[in-house]
Amino acid sequence: TTLEAILYSSLHPKPAGLVLQYGTAGFRTNAKQLDHVMFRMGLLATLRSKKTEATIGVMVTASHNPEEDNGVKLVDPMGEMVTPTWEGYATQLANAEQEDLLAALKDVIEKEAINMSQEANVFVGKDTRSSSASLSQAVLDGVSALGGHSKDYGLVTTPQLHYMVCCQNTQGKYGEATVEGYYKKLCQAFIHPLHLGVFASNCTDDQKHLSVDGANGIGALKVREMESHLKKELHISLFNDGSKGKLNHQCGADFVKVQQNAPTGIKINPGERGCSFDGDADRIVYYYIDSEGQFHLLDGDKIATLISTFLKELLTQAALDLKIAVVQTAYANGSSTHYLEDTMKVIVRCTKTGVKHLHHAAQEFDIGVYFEANGHGTVLFSKAAEEKIQQLAENPGADDERKRAALLLQNTVNVINQTVGDAISDMLLIEAILAIKGMTIQQWDAIYSDLPNRQLKVKVSDRRVIDTTDAERRAVSPAGLQEAIDSLVKKYRQARSFVRPSGTEDVVRVYAEAETQESADDLAHEVSLAVYRLAGGVGDEPKPLH
């Protein structure tokens, strides 16, 4: 069948010389360059399925990128991102010239000692891009070329596909592997505590209202599909639902986070809650506009703080001794880290950028809350933690307060998508917390104040000359760069700055925060100049922001 695959692949030929990299979040580039990559990822997913003797997922999406782009991510058996060794195989396979494809396949089969007679199953999903239909067909062709079975879920969000894979490989213990099953599980867990009444019986219709920016993508479709399951406990006004606007264009979570501004196409009154999804609905950020017209962003750091505060209170009430930690990256606002460590007294870990790193670190605790500042994140519960919570919830001898807390913890376990960050699931958890605590978005925002910050990009001839350590917070090369950053940071109050090569774009990213916006802007500019001078800047020298 391997040979058959190669013959078949002449239908999905590789343009000679094209080289692509399995990056921070899979392959991602202009859709026109991806047909052969998709076919080959179908082949690779089939091999991965044979190797793990489990169902593997393939998601066709380019998330927050423009509509012309597309991409592909592989999903491992428990719904997590594919393991790094196989990211390497993915790159090798995608870049093998047509005549070398057979050898590249054989290499993977040999290295992993794959039993080719083992059955293979692959779940495939796609986002709403115009290129996604034919590209996901190329994935399906790849699977059948190696004799694998596939199930095409059609239009789903990235986290929905992760969820399906996990359900399938846990024989339904995680839930039913259908989109309906997903809505049922999440919405029941969302509604249950609200229907218990005692928590927020005074929750008015106003407080139940939320404006959602669907980024003109798959998330919008899926929110609409889910609505009837919410039993009017959440009133959603959906904007940017894809009926007219362009995907991710001046809307969506990435636009809102980077521009620190509301998306176009949304109408929200002063003080009302709004949120934005990204193009494949695995990220979410919240915001509101105050009575002076000022925009307030509640990003991944604020979300992590809200969720971990809620969980910590419940653990105290339940008298459960479970270790909770928050995992962030260097981009987390310094105020959030400060608040979590000093006021809330939770363990905070910092990892490299990229969800797989955060997910991994979060697995080391009983309860691990992880979020990137841009709004991608979730909560992980260890098996032992889930068991303790369940025992208490079902213990007839436990007193009312402990039991109530255990029930709320149980609903949290069920509402959250533990496989990966999920805009829909995160939204339901956040809405439940606000309702249960009777908290407004302004009160949530006031938990701590963000330090003013600025992110810039610098173009250099080869960004690999920058090497970092300490979870990307310090540069070890080129020589003199870290010393330069250190002395610039010293000039400002409450300042912090770091640089790192991006894993998704050909740029060096510069981050700076300080006591005032002007200081943050100045520091970011000065650090950009240091990068430009010491790391081989190309084009014009970075200009000051003021």
Ligand SMILES: CC(=O)N[C@H]1[C@@H](OP(=O)(O)O)O[C@H](CO)[C@@H](O)[C@@H]1O
């Ligand atoms: C500063 C920033 O937001 N970086 C993003 C971005 O990675 P870079 O390696 O910084 O390009 O894309 C990643 C994938 O979507 C996401 O995980 C990450 O948080």
Ligand SMILES: [Mg+2]
């Ligand atoms: Mg995304």
